[in-house]
Amino acid sequence: MRLxxxxxIGAGMVVALLLGAGQLGLFRGTPPGDLGVRDGRLKxxxxxxxxxxxxxxxxxxxxxRDYADIAPxxxxxxxxxxxxxxxxxxxxxxxxxxxxSRPDYLRAQFTTRxxxxxxDVEFWFDPAAGVIQVRSAxxxxxxxxxxxxxxxxxxxxxxxxxx
Numbered sequence: 001m002r003l004x005x006x007x008x009i010g011a012g013m014v015v016a017l018l019l020g021a022g023q024l025g026l027f028r029g030t031p032p033g034d035l036g037v038r039d040g041r042l043k044x045x046x047x048x049x050x051x052x053x054x055x056x057x058x059x060x061x062x063x064x065r066d067y068a069d070i071a072p073x074x075x076x077x078x079x080x081x082x083x084x085x086x087x088x089x090x091x092x093x094x095x096x097x098x099x100x101s102r103p104d105y106l107r108a109q110f111t112t113r114x115x116x117x118x119x120d121v122e123f124w125f126d127p128a129a130g131v132i133q134v135r136s137a138x139x140x141x142x143x144x145x146x147x148x149x150x151x152x153x154x155x156x157x158x159x160x161x162x163x
Contacts, residue, residue, distance in 0.1 A: 031109075031139070032120065041055055042124055045062060046068070047064060052067075052148045056069040070134065075125075082159070087101055090108045093151075093155075105122070107122050118140075119144070121134070121148075134152055136149075
């Protein structure tokens with residue numbers, strides 16, 4: 001009985017320490033310095049299962065290509081109109097902040113409420129393909145538990161329903 005009590009106290013202390021570390025921003029990570037569009041590509045997906053990219057197939061030997069692969073977003077109007085609609089949708093999402101916005105490109109950060117983990121999300125109007133390419137990736141950790149894919153799919157659904 002005493003052992004269970006001490007185990008419960010220890011577990012509670014670990015949870016409190018983790019929450020405290022998150023609130024201090026120790027899990028924010030550092031933004032990658034190579035975000036943006038280079039030679040018609042967004043940054044390559046992560047080597048671990050914590051990112052999605054509509055351009056994952058551009059790296060045929062990538063170890064997480066199948067996990068990372070996600071469809072690009074369809075246009076709603078022209079490229080600039082679609083990016084503007086995405087900007088409004090992203091702005092309304094909890095924990096989102098716009099980092100960079102141009103008529104053909106949008107970059108945002110999503111911060112989780114409790115632990116303050118940060119994911120970087122990019123949208124780029126690809127004029128050659130006539131779609132919005134997307135990449136969403138966690139800065140820290142090895143897994144994202146599907147959060148990046150769910151976020152992109154939620155924004156896709158909201159964009160399709162936008163007037």
